[in-house]
Each structure stands twice: as C-alpha cells, then as structure tokens.
Amino acid sequence: MKTIETKLLVIGGGPGGYVAAIRAGQNGIATVLVEREALGGTCLNVGCIPSKAMLHAADLFQDARRQASDKGHIGIRVADPRIDLGQTVAWKDGIVSKLTSGVGALLKRQGVQVVNGEAHIVDGKTVRVQTAEGELKIVCEHLLLATGSVPVVLPGLPFGNGVLSSSDLLALRAVPRRLAVVGAGYIGLELGTAFSKLGAQVTMVEAQPRVLPTYDEELTRPVAKSVKALGIEVVTGVQAQQFDAKTGRLSVKAQDGSLRDIEADAVLVAVGRRPMTRGMNLESLGLTMNGAAIAVDDRCATSMRNVWAIGDVTGEPMLAHRAMAQGEVAVDVIAGKKRRFDPAVIPAVCFTDPEVVVVGALPEQARAAGIEVTSTTFPFAGNGRAMTLESTDGFVRVVARADDHQILGWHAVGRGVSELSTAFAHSIEMCERLEDAARTIHAHPTLGEAVQEAAHRALGHALHA
Numbered sequence: 385m386k387t388i389e390t391k392l393l394v395i396g397g398g399p400g401g402y403v404a405a406i407r408a409g410q411n412g413i414a415t416v417l418v419e420r421e422a423l424g425g426t427c428l429n430v431g432c433i434p435s436k437a438m439l440h441a442a443d444l445f446q447d448a449r450r451q452a453s454d455k456g457h458i459g460i461r462v463a464d465p466r467i468d469l470g471q472t473v474a475w476k477d478g479i480v481s482k483l484t485s486g487v488g489a490l491l492k493r494q495g496v497q498v499v500n501g502e503a504h505i506v507d508g509k510t511v512r513v514q515t516a517e518g519e520l521k522i523v524c525e526h527l528l529l530a531t532g533s534v535p536v537v538l539p540g541l542p543f544g545n546g547v548l549s550s551s552d553l554l555a556l557r558a559v560p561r562r563l564a565v566v567g568a569g570y571i572g573l574e575l576g577t578a579f580s581k582l583g584a585q586v587t588m589v590e591a592q593p594r595v596l597p598t599y600d601e602e603l604t605r606p607v608a609k610s611v612k613a614l615g616i617e618v619v620t621g622v623q624a625q626q627f628d629a630k631t632g633r634l635s636v637k638a639q640d641g642s643l644r645d646i647e648a649d650a651v652l653v654a655v656g657r658r659p660m661t662r663g664m665n666l667e668s669l670g671l672t673m674n675g676a677a678i679a680v681d682d683r684c685a686t687s688m689r690n691v692w693a694i695g696d697v698t699g700e701p702m703l704a705h706r707a708m709a710q711g712e713v714a715v716d717v718i719a720g721k722k723r724r725f726d727p728a729v730i731p732a733v734c735f736t737d738p739e740v741v742v743v744g745a746l747p748e749q750a751r752a753a754g755i756e757v758t759s760t761t762f763p764f765a766g767n768g769r770a771m772t773l774e775s776t777d778g779f780v781r782v783v784a785r786a787d788d789h790q791i792l793g794w795h796a797v798g799r800g801v802s803e804l805s806t807a808f809a810h811s812i813e814m815c816e817r818l819e820d821a822a823r824t825i826h827a828h829p830t831l832g833e834a835v836q837e838a839a840h841r842a843l844g845h846a847l848h849a
C-alpha cells in the first residue's frame with residue numbers, strides 16, 4: 385500500500401476544509417486534502433450557491449409572469465413567459481463547476497495535494513483512503529476533520545420514492561406540479577418559495593407554530609405575508625408522517641393526534657442537518673462529543689492532541705462562513721500563531737423573499753441576558769430606494785444598550801438586505817454605538833439609509849419617519 389507522509393491532513397473539501405488547506409499552504413505547511421465527492425462540499429455543489437442560483441432564476445421568472453399578468457404596470461410588456469428547468473439547472477451547474485474548478489486551482493497554487501477518495505480513520509495520525517487507483521495510507525502530524533453534515537432523515541419519510549432532499553430538488557429537470565415541503569426553516573423556505581415562483585403548487589408543513597421559528601415574529605411577519613401572497617399554504621403545528629407516492633398523499637399529524645392528508649407529487653424534507661461523523665471509524669478516537677457534533681475549544685482543538693475539527697461537523701450554526709473562519713483559525717494555531725475563534729457575531733441570512741438578516745442579539749435574547757436595551761425599527765416604507773425596488777414591506781431594527789448605546793444587534797427584513805449583513809457584522813465587531821451609526825454618512829438612495837435612520841430613531845430623532 386502506498387504511504388504519504390504530511391504535516392497536515394484535512395478530511396473534507398467543503399468551505400471549512402478547502403479554506404483551511406489554502407491557509408495551510410500560505411503558512412508553508414505541507415498539506416494533503418481528502419475529498420470523497422467534489423471540492424467545494426455541500427455549499428458549492430448542492431447548498432449555498434446552487435440554491436441562490438435557483439432563487440435568482442425563480443425571481444426573474446416570477447417578475448416576468450407578474451409583468452405579463454398585470455399587463456406590465458410599470459410599462460414592461462411580456463407575453464407568456466415559460467421556464468425550461470433543464471436549461472436553468474444546466475446554467476446553475478455551470479456556475480457550480482466554475483467555482484469548484486476555481487477551488488481546485490487555488491489549492492494547486494498553494495501546493496496542497498488533493499486525494500479523491502473516502503477517508504477511513506485508523507488512529508489520530510493515520511488515515512486510509514480508498515481511491516480509484518487503490519488504497520492509500522496517509523500519516524500526518526495534525527488531523528483536521530471537516531466532514532460537514534448530512535440531511536436529517538425522518539423515520540417515516542426516507543429519501544427516495546418521491547421524497548426528496550434539497551440536493552435532489554436542486555437537480556430536478558421539471559417543476560413538480562404539487563410540492564409539499566416538510567420543515568419551514570432555512571432550506572424549506574428558500575427552496576419552497578423558489579419552486580412556488582417556478583410554478584409548483586407548494587404546501588409547507590412545519591412542526592412549530594410559525595415559519596422560521598428561531599427568529600421573532602416581528603422579523604418573520606413580512607416573510608409569512610409574502611409566502612401567503614405567493615399562494616403557498618402553510619400548515620403549522622404538525623409533524624409529517626409518511627408519503628404514499630402512488631396516491632400522492634403526505635400524511636401529517638397535529639398535536640391533538642388528528643391526521644390530515646396533503647396532496648403532493650413530490651415531498652422535500654428539510655428538517656435540519658446532522659454532523660457527518662458516521663462510517664469513517666471516527667468513534668475509535670473516543671473524542672469528546674457535544675451531542676451529535678465533535679466538541680472543540682476556541683482553537684478548534686478536539687479532546688485529542690493534534691486532532692482538530694471545523695465547520696458543520698462541530699455543530700450549530702451550520703453556516704459556510706463560520707466553517708471558513710474556523711478553518712483559518714485552526715490552521716493558524718497549527719502554524720504556531722496565537723489565534724482564537726471568538727467572533728462577536730456570526731451573521732445569518734435567510735434568502736427568502738423578502739430576505740431576513742440576523743446579526744447579533746435579538747431583543748428578547750438581550751433582555752433574557754439581563755441587559756436593559758432599546759429595540760427600534762425603521763420601516764422601508766420610509767426609504768426611497770425600497771420604493772424604487774417595489775419592496776417597502778420590511779424594516780431595519782437595531783438593538784442597543786440603554787445606558788451607553790453600544791449596538792448589540794442589527795436585524796433586517798426586506799428585498800436585498802442580505803448585502804447589509806457585512807455592515808452589520810462590522811458595526812458590532814467594531815463596538816459601534818448608536819451615535820456612530822447615526823452620524824456616519826450613508827449614500828443616497830440606498831437601503832443602507834434605513835440603517836442610519838434606525839439609529840437616529842433609537843436616539844429619538846429619525847428624519848424620515
């Protein structure tokens with residue numbers, strides 16, 4: 385059996401693993417990266433990027449249909465728009481392959497050796513990989529686990545026979561006539577909305593009392609309103625049970641035990657993801673776990689010396705930018721630098737219509753921590769740019785300490801607000817106060833002016849409200 389010796393071995397080529405490997409190359413660390421599927425991991429191949437491509441296509445199609453149906457109220461004349469989902473998916477795949485081949489080129493430039501195959505752990509310094517050319521043994525000083533996550537499978541709804549994972553849905557060549565979506569969280573809402581705009585009749589099934597239940601009601605209200613306006617039926621407080629593909633019936637159970645059938649040609653199950661820890665003999669290391677995830681400290685170190693873990697395999701929040709940031713920290717620590725993974729905030733964006741951004745503490749989270757806060761919103765109804773975008777339903781909200789006005793949270797809901805997340809995160813990392821945000825000149829006309837106005841309003845002197 386061929387043996388490779390290296391200083392760092394990374395298992396998993398997703399945003400966590402590939403960023404770690406690039407940074408390792410920059411730090412002059414000899415690195416091998418093992419990936420069993422495709423470089424870019426979930427995010428680039430079947431997650432963040434393909435889903436946003438499909439959302440964009442769905443938005444364009446929906447806009448064209450709207451202009452056609454109301455005879456172009458802003459003067460655009462469109463007749464009978466059609467969607468060729470096969471071509472849309474091919475376009476989406478083109479973006480994915482450009483990005484994933486770019487990752488390959490970046491790794492090559494940093495001298496990282498990429499091995500295609502499934503890694504099987506022997507011990508904390510040895511891994512066996514089954515490749516197309518035969519079995520390989522890799523011996524390393526440091527082992528970095530970046531194996532990501534996989535979708536949670538509901539007992540009565542295993543994938544197959546019309547029950548789809550998000551990856552399956554993103555690969556469909558035709559829009560299902562009736563789509564049931566189980567779970568109205570990030571994936572269910574993003575993809576459910578997209579497929580509704582692409583022409584499917586969508587029903588969402590959510591166990592909790594409302595959509596996006598981890599955020600407060602004020603923040604999710606505009607999303608619930610838009611979902612309703614799209615004609616999506618949302619059935620809350622129910623658990624999905626089983627799907628009979630022959631009859632096209634998804635049975636759901638309410639809390640009082642009553643059963644109901646929902647008609648569907650396909651069912652997307654998006655009820656969360658679990659850390660990918662199975663099938664690679666990880667348990668033989670006896671690492672300390674945090675539930676289903678690998679427990680790590682603020683250097684991304686596991687309970688075994690020189691074994692590190694980053695990204696989704698370390699648990700929530702399962703976001704690509706967190707995985708990347710952890711990857712940089714872990715490898716800098718391995719290189720001997722003093723680094724900690726200790727962000728003030730990790731921004732979260734739900735790319736619904738309208739988009740939702742959450743950066744920092746929600747009002748009730750701050751209050752629950754015993755902090756006296758002011759929570760102030762500024763509506764996009766008072767923002768000129770929002771009017772030109774025909775999206776005045778949302779708002780920007782700021783949460784700040786009542787005593788010294790330090791900003792603890794920025795939240796927004798509205799079309800295009802995902803791009804505000806950068807300024808929000810920067811504001812909190814830089815310990816901005818309301819006065820700083822209010823006195824910073826924001827360009828006109830932009831959605832960002834609502835950020836400045838929210839701060840003004842919190843100080844008692846909004847200009848446009």
Ligand code: FAD
Pocket residue numbers: 395396397398399400401418419420421422423424425426427428430431432433435501502503504530531532533550551571660664694695696697702703704705707735
């Ligand atoms: P992954 O990207 O899952 O990569 C892990 C890699 O490890 C995989 O390529 C896998 O093949 C490989 N691997 C696993 N085991 C082995 C083994 N034994 N041997 C070799 N290789 C192995 N996050 C956002 O921040 N923004 C978004 O908009 C967003 N949208 C999403 C949309 C969807 C539909 C989904 C499913 C997820 C989305 N996410 C989003 C989440 C994001 O994709 C993940 O948080 C991110 O990919 C985690 O990166 P990672 O490197 O930890 O793991």
Ligand code: NAD
Pocket residue numbers: 538566567568569570571572574589590591592596597622623624654655656657701702703732733734735
């Ligand atoms: P999620 O946790 O966001 O939502 C799952 C939803 O399913 C919850 O609302 C939950 O109450 C519901 N649910 C659970 N069991 C149910 C049942 N039996 N019947 C009905 N409803 C049920 O999970 P997700 O949407 O699968 O996404 C997984 C992860 O992927 C997210 O947590 C996030 O970290 C990541 N992601 C991020 C983005 C983004 O950043 N824009 C987009 C997609 C995914």
